[in-house]
Amino acid sequence: MSDHNELSRVNKYEKKRKNTKSLSVFIVLGSILVIALVILFIFGGDDQTDSASNGQKETEQDTQASSKENESDNNSSDDVDKPGNKGAEQDNGEDNSEDTGSSERIATEKVEPSDDNVIEAYKGDWKPVDTEQSEPHTINFDEGSQDREEMRQAVTTATDLNEDKFVMWWIARNGEQKAIATVSSDDESDIYRVYLSWVSNQGWKPTKVERLKENDQKWRFE
Structure with a gap:
């Protein structure tokens, strides 16, 4: 009878030790998983932030480039209309040629x-x-x-x-x-x-x- 009780205590102890060991393993794995998630969140979030920032910078650069192109086009259009620009001088030259032709009429x-x-x-x-x-x-x-x-x-x-x-x-x-x-x-x-x-x-x-x-x-x- 005493041998039977001793064996039961031993079995209970081994079972408890196994449960404790399994629990420790789960705790370690859980800790590793939590750390991995934290690292992934930190570095992954930075990448997303950098990507978003880069995308925003590219958008701003594109917008600035488009604005410069539009400003350049507007300036070109304004130059054509200004009397002092080359295009106006060419037009005036053509008009002067026509005037010269008509002024050749005998006075x-x-x-x-x-x-x-x-x-x-x-x-x-x-x-x-x-x-x-x-x-x-x-x-x-x-x-x-x-x-x-x-x-x-x-x-x-x-x-x-x-x-x-x-x-x-x-x-x-x-x-x-x-x-x-x-x-x-x-x-x-x-x-x-x-x-x-x-x-x-x-x-x-x-x-x-x-x-x-x-x-x-x-x-x-x-």
Whole structure:
């Protein structure tokens, strides 16, 4: 009976010792797990914080870069509109070229009319039209002659008439190598008397224009 009791105490002791050992192992494992979680939380949180910070920095950098690009674009647009910029100077240069072209129109000055049928008279330093004729030159007043064709060109350089449409009513000699042409628009709303002179080796040149009230040569064809 005493042997049986002794054996029971031994078994209880061994069982208790095993339970204590298992509990110690669980405590150690639990402690290690807790430490690992704490370390993971600390370092993992820093990584996330660093990632978030890096992401925020990248976003801020992108925003700043975009703002700089927009500011640069705005400055470029402003420069184009400013009078002192290169683009404006180029535009002004083109405009000046156009102005130069229009300013090449011959300046005229008013002169005394030759008779009461003249509304206004003016002179200008017009250039001779190019000629296909050679020297010595003899005026040919015939319809379709080279002189008639070149006289038509000379008339249009000194008036607003269309070379292909205006009517040449009469041409008369006005001295040596000179002529007077009475012309009008096709509807006779504009009537002119144009004085022409032949320039040697150059062609016919307008020297004076008179705008008429009435067509004083139309009677020849009535």
